[in-house]
Amino acid sequence: MKNKLIKKLSIISALVLTLSTSVLADGTGKKINQTIDGVKATLMLTEDKAKTGENELTLKLYDNKDKPISNADVKVSVEMDKSDMGSMNMGDSKAESIQFKKGHEEGEYVGTVKFSDKGKWKVKTNFTANNGEKMADFNIEVISAGPNWFVVGGFLIVAILIIVTAGIAKKKNKKSVQA
Amino acid sequence: MAEKKRPVIDEENSSSSGDRNLLDNKRFASFMKSKWYPGVFQWPVAIVFAFIVYELLFGSTSAHDNFGTAATWVLWWPLLPIIFFLLGRFWCAICPFGLLNDVVQKFVGNNRPVPKFLRKYGIWIIDAMFIAITWSDHIWGVVESPRGSGTLLLLMTIAVIFSGAVFERRTWCRYLCFLGGVSGNYTRAGMMELRATPEKCAKCNVAACYKGNDKVEGCPMFEFPRTMDTNAECNFCGNCVKSCPNNSIKISRRLPTKELWFIRKPKLEESFLAVVIMGIVFVQNITMINIWQPILNWLEKATGTDSYYVTFTITFIIAMLIPIVMLAATGLIAKKFNGDSVKQNFSKFGYAIIPLDMAAHIAHNLFHLLAEGKSILFTFMALFGHEMHGSTAILDTATIQALQYVLIALGTIGSIYTAYRLAKSNYGGKNSKSLGTSIVYGVLILILGIINIILFMLPMAMRM
Numbered sequence: 313m314k315n316k317l318i319k320k321l322s323i324i325s326a327l328v329l330t331l332s333t334s335v336l337a338d339g340t341g342k343k344i345n346q347t348i349d350g351v352k353a354t355l356m357l358t359e360d361k362a363k364t365g366e367n368e369l370t371l372k373l374y375d376n377k378d379k380p381i382s383n384a385d386v387k388v389s390v391e392m393d394k395s396d397m398g399s400m401n402m403g404d405s406k407a408e409s410i411q412f413k414k415g416h417e418e419g420e421y422v423g424t425v426k427f428s429d430k431g432k433w434k435v436k437t438n439f440t441a442n443n444g445e446k447m448a449d450f451n452i453e454v455i456s457a458g459p460n461w462f463v464v465g466g467f468l469i470v471a472i473l474i475i476v477t478a479g480i481a482k483k484k485n486k487k488s489v490q491a
Numbered sequence: 492m493a494e495k496k497r498p499v500i501d502e503e504n505s506s507s508s509g510d511r512n513l514l515d516n517k518r519f520a521s522f523m524k525s526k527w528y529p530g531v532f533q534w535p536v537a538i539v540f541a542f543i544v545y546e547l548l549f550g551s552t553s554a555h556d557n558f559g560t561a562a563t564w565v566l567w568w569p570l571l572p573i574i575f576f577l578l579g580r581f582w583c584a585i586c587p588f589g590l591l592n593d594v595v596q597k598f599v600g601n602n603r604p605v606p607k608f609l610r611k612y613g614i615w616i617i618d619a620m621f622i623a624i625t626w627s628d629h630i631w632g633v634v635e636s637p638r639g640s641g642t643l644l645l646l647m648t649i650a651v652i653f654s655g656a657v658f659e660r661r662t663w664c665r666y667l668c669f670l671g672g673v674s675g676n677y678t679r680a681g682m683m684e685l686r687a688t689p690e691k692c693a694k695c696n697v698a699a700c701y702k703g704n705d706k707v708e709g710c711p712m713f714e715f716p717r718t719m720d721t722n723a724e725c726n727f728c729g730n731c732v733k734s735c736p737n738n739s740i741k742i743s744r745r746l747p748t749k750e751l752w753f754i755r756k757p758k759l760e761e762s763f764l765a766v767v768i769m770g771i772v773f774v775q776n777i778t779m780i781n782i783w784q785p786i787l788n789w790l791e792k793a794t795g796t797d798s799y800y801v802t803f804t805i806t807f808i809i810a811m812l813i814p815i816v817m818l819a820a821t822g823l824i825a826k827k828f829n830g831d832s833v834k835q836n837f838s839k840f841g842y843a844i845i846p847l848d849m850a851a852h853i854a855h856n857l858f859h860l861l862a863e864g865k866s867i868l869f870t871f872m873a874l875f876g877h878e879m880h881g882s883t884a885i886l887d888t889a890t891i892q893a894l895q896y897v898l899i900a901l902g903t904i905g906s907i908y909t910a911y912r913l914a915k916s917n918y919g920g921k922n923s924k925s926l927g928t929s930i931v932y933g934v935l936i937l938i939l940g941i942i943n944i945i946l947f948m949l950p951m952a953m954r955m
Contacts, residue, residue, distance in 0.1 A: 364552040365638075428635070429553045459549045460638055467645040471652050478599040478656030485601065 346448045350376035355435060355450045363457040364427050371412060371421045371437055380419020385440040386412035390425045393432035393451075409438075427454040512741040514732065523729045523742075532585040540587035544648075547641030557637040558870040564634050565863050569856030571670075572849055575677035576747070579684070583664055583674060583726035588651045589711075592663055595655030602659040605666060605713070613666035614760040618767060620669040622811070625771050629778060629803050661711040665724060672764045675723035677852075679750045680845050680905070684743060685725045687716035691739035700731035700740070707734040716740060721750060748905050751842050752912035759834065762841020765848055766818050769939060770811035772851040776946040777810060778803075814939065818844070821935040828927030829918055839917060840932050843910035847936060850902020851943050854895040858951055861886045861894075888950075895947045903940030907933045 341357040356370040369388065373381040389409045412423035427433055435450040514520045522528055539562075546559030554560045574582045583589060596602070609616070624633075624643070633639040654663035664671055687700070700716045703709030710716070712724045716731050716739070732740045777783055790802040822836030831839070864885040872879050886894075910932035918924040 365636075429555075430551075456552045457638075460642070463638075463642050463645065464548060467649060470649050474649070474652050474656050475595065475599055478595075478601055481601050482599055 386421040430456045510743040537587040561867045561870045569860035580726040584728040592655035617672035691737040692717040699734040757838040768848045769814040773810040779951045780949040846905030847902040854898040906936040
């Protein structure tokens, strides 16, 4: 009895610990700063490195007095570093320009971009502030995203549920036929 | 005494082949009847499939580095229509989904009868699924994304498990598989057929081919060979060959497209699928050629939105509608010659497009197979840490294009001839009804062939 209880508790503790670490983990990602004509542009990733697929990017803009620039028109496009393009990949390395929307804080602009491949990418930002149009390029490293555990786990759960339910139904049918 | 009149069998009006029965070959017959068939193909294919799914879900997220993507979209997908043409739905006999269905059914299957709505609307559901999957591929990039391809296969696996656990036989393959409609249509134009011998079946009161016996299951595809006049649903699993006590089953080669010449009960949904496939080939080609970006830019301006959902959906609907409207309009013109309604003409002559469909489908995928074929080797070798670089092309673009033109020409000829034979079998030989109808549909098919040639003349983007 005691052993079972200890086992259960250990499993629960392990789960709680695992979940709590992920919840308490530092949520701030990588920041890259650039200054163009007195305007300070900071590109923020949600994690340390961008992953292949869709990534949310945040661009923060401050003027030369360190005041956030609001009402800027921000457009972002991503392009893979040509030296990193494989000989086979001919398409999709260049994405269209994406309009970033205002974030929660002043001077903050948010949008989602898609990296089709791992390697070195250039995030090209183009913003119009009060004193004209400016451009800033950020070099970032994109790593391969891991498996989608939500999909894999969901598949396994649904498959097991169907098989178990069908197995029970089959047994019931057999019993009712025998009776 | 007057000589008894022998019944005249009009071989001209029969879809059945008079070619040699391959089961007369003892080796072939014993292989088909052995317990190893089709398992000897099924299990290795299932193992390869499992590895491909693993690679798609856990391997590289870059399509050009992923063996699963190369094996699925550069090898299997282009080979599939060729297999349907040469061997009928043999692929369906060895398909891992079919095997999974059988295994699930064996252990937990409840063998419930197929719901009426599936039997009634099955092909429409298949049509809708085929269109939806093609649309979603373009919107979410299923082919370009290994994870997307893996997720699609997992979703199909779930559906197959459900079908095997709940319903009898291969309900999924017959009524739901989105490839089932395409494979059925292509198989009609294909070179292999399975039929029963009417004289032998007339004396049979066992119907083991359909019901099965204590050793072999009945036809998994719900077919009764005795009444079969199409190979659209037969997957050459061999169950009827094994179970028939009268050796009534014949497997023979036939002239390509021959089955299409004598469609007794044309179905609107089957004709609709044939036309939709032509639209899908248009979409696939248009989105892979260089003029796609200017078209998108123009659509963005015209609609006032840069949402790809909107612009692609508009293109998709237009590309689907072009052949549908063309076939309907041709039916309207043909009505003047044959007196049939537009709907009747649509149902009857949609089948004539199938040879061109298949040719265009093979031609489109031939580019991927021959221009990117080496990527299969490259990605496979990369699994063992051996990096290979260089061109992925097996043949140069000019040669591939020449092959594509030849295929489209053959498909066009096949379709025109099928339209002629269909008109002949529906309205008789040399008369204005038949001739007028043949010419009208011949012109339509020629136009479709020319559109295809033009699309294949333009440079195309790669899949990997």
